[in-house]
């Protein structure tokens with residue numbers, strides 16, 4: 608069973624979001640744990656959650672993916688930013704647990720000029736703090752980044768070393784993104800090399816989600832601009848090779864392409880035609 612959906616809003620509740628995803632042809636989706644700029648979170652509505660869970664069960668939905676706001680930065684040089692990120696993340700995990708959502712995707716962080724070594728150390732300290740009280744059956748997914756600015760986590764080595772330094776915690780996973788991989792310098796026409804590298808540094812058992820995006824910029828640009836499927840540097844053949852890869856397709860596929868709901872529906876229909 609392949610799980611495929613798009614990033615959509617849960618502003619009108621979880622049940623409405625499940626309906627929206629179904630209208631697009633999806634059987635999962637991604638949403639922000641709270642406002643992407645990191646404001647306060649809406650109170651959870653238990654009835655809405657139960658209705659949503661029932662609808663997802665009836666329609667064979669896969670696991671949903673929550674994405675944390677871009678304002679979180681475990682590698683910040685400012686203590687208050689790091690503490691804010693930790694406080695919010697711990698709260699987000701309680702919320703997704705209540706919703707029955709297993710995954711929270713996190714950008715590892717940006718070191719802001721402190722250097723990668725110090726940045727990675729700060730991220731490890733933050734991760735350990737969150738993992739110490741992570742609820743059962745939830746996973747923190749480190750996202751592989753394009754490496755723009757002072758972003759960390761753009762190599763398999765970074766991701767692997769973060770996991771190792773967190774004592775290979777079983778609730779740490781990874782989310783890859785075809786646009787970010789391209790920006791970071793991984794040539795997706797040579798998928799075998801990338802997979803070999805990933806297996807060596809991280810391991811496919813940790814790959815839980817995959818952001819399916821085309822890339823405006825070419826391999827190694829260190830830039831992160833998503834394009835619609837087939838309208839970027841990757842093209843449909845590469846997208847297809849990801850979809851049909853037996854290891855990569857075990858992850859939940861999420862579209863984060865610059866689309867409205869109709870556009871997402873078209874891309875989901877396109878992928879389903881291939882199957």
Ligand SMILES: [Zn+2]
Pocket residue numbers: 674712714750
């Ligand atoms: Zn992301």
